[in-house]
Amino acid sequence: MDLTTTYLGLPLKNPLVTSACSLTGTPEGVRKLEAAGFAAVVVRSIFEEDLARIGDAHLANLQAIRAAATIPVIASVNCRAHASWESFARQIESTGVAALELNLYDIPVDPTESSAQIEARQLDLVRQVVAATRLPVTVKISPFYTALIPFCLALQQAGAKGLVLFNRFMQPDINTETGQLRYNVNFSVSKDMLLPLRWTAILRDQLTLDIALTGGIHTVDDAVQAILVGATVLAPCSVLYQRPEANPAGELLDGLRHWLARKGHQQISECRGAMRNTNFGDRTGFERAHYMKTLSSVK
Numbered sequence: 008m009d010l011t012t013t014y015l016g017l018p019l020k021n022p023l024v025t026s027a028c029s030l031t032g033t034p035e036g037v038r039k040l041e042a043a044g045f046a047a048v049v050v051r052s053i054f055e056e057d058l059a060r061i062g063d064a065h066l067a068n069l070q071a072i073r074a075a076a077t078i079p080v081i082a083s084v085n086c087r088a089h090a091s092w093e094s095f096a097r098q099i100e101s102t103g104v105a106a107l108e109l110n111l112y113d114i115p116v117d118p119t120e121s122s123a124q125i126e127a128r129q130l131d132l133v134r135q136v137v138a139a140t141r142l143p144v145t146v147k148i149s150p151f152y153t154a155l156i157p158f159c160l161a162l163q164q165a166g167a168k169g170l171v172l173f174n175r176f177m178q179p180d181i182n183t184e185t186g187q188l189r190y191n192v193n194f195s196v197s198k199d200m201l202l203p204l205r206w207t208a209i210l211r212d213q214l215t216l217d218i219a220l221t222g223g224i225h226t227v228d229d230a231v232q233a234i235l236v237g238a239t240v241l242a243p244c245s246v247l248y249q250r251p252e253a254n255p256a257g258e259l260l261d262g263l264r265h266w267l268a269r270k271g272h273q274q275i276s277e278c279r280g281a282m283r284n285t286n287f288g289d290r291t292g293f294e295r296a297h298y299m300k301t302l303s304s305v306k
């Protein structure tokens with residue numbers, strides 16, 4: 008069964024990419040993920056706030072990770088303003104990583120900045136980073152844009168070679184006894200994939216760039232659905248923390264191979280995008296909310 012996939016111009020042995028997280032932050036961690044079957048890894052992000060403090064150490068770590076892995080290593084930076092990212096993008100390139108993921112994780116809380124200004128700022132940043140490096144650049148976004156399709160089209164025009172759908176915010180809640188905020192890591196469940204699933208199905212028709220689906224990939228059925236709506240690669244994370252004793256990557260890959268064989272395919276590319284939005288005659292498969300239909304089905 009041929010699972011080979013091309014992502015950001017990189018030939019991958021299969022469509023599984025470890026999403027950015029602490030597991031990808033060390034050479035040993037990445038070696039384990041490679042042995043488990045992942046075709047590429049995204050190293051945990053370096054945050055703009057940490058650049059001055061640990062920028063050099065991060066570059067050295069990227070170099071060590073790259074030297075330890077035979078699969079492509081993708082660096083990730085979390086940025087808001089673009090002042091220092093241009094030169095840092097060039098330095099990242101010199102570590103030998105294969106691509107750069109821009110993580111636009113940002114809570115827009117400035118009451119004077121409009122949605123148009125936020126988008127313009129983010130597009131400007133992508134343009135500048137793309138101009139500063141020869142690495143393919145992919146952009147990880149949140150789902151919270153007023154009009155996602157035009158924004159993603161603009162990202163493509165700005166030179167992004169991929170989109171990562173979607174970033175998940177780590178949202179604090181409140182300990183009602185102590186009055187303190189609790190910063191929990193809220194791991195996902197399969198149902199969290201419904202949002203990136205819908206938007207991958209819709210955006211797949213509108214964009215030529217690659218789409219990495221992240222968020223809620225836990226089971227083989229999740230992985231198959233993500234491929235059917237047109238995801239180029241699948242980027243799980245939570246399941247690796249939740250089932251450390253198992254080998255989720257191996258299970259997902261075996262399951263994908265079995266499903267493809269049962270459906271008479273020889274290559275994963277034969278069914279990628281088979282259920283994207285345009286393949287529904289009236290385009291209402293994913294576009295319409297089906298609110299009335301769904302609600303009225305509950306007796």
Ligand SMILES: Cc1cc2nc3c(=O)[nH]c(=O)nc-3n(C[C@H](O)[C@H](O)[C@H](O)COP(=O)(O)O)c2cc1C
Binds near residue numbers: 052224
């Ligand atoms: C412990 C942990 C650390 C993470 N660190 C990063 C990070 O450094 N950069 C990033 O872009 N996303 C980070 N994420 C988000 C994941 O890469 C992923 O996109 C998200 O968790 C959705 O996938 P999942 O539902 O399979 O967990 C992190 C997630 C977890 C759970």
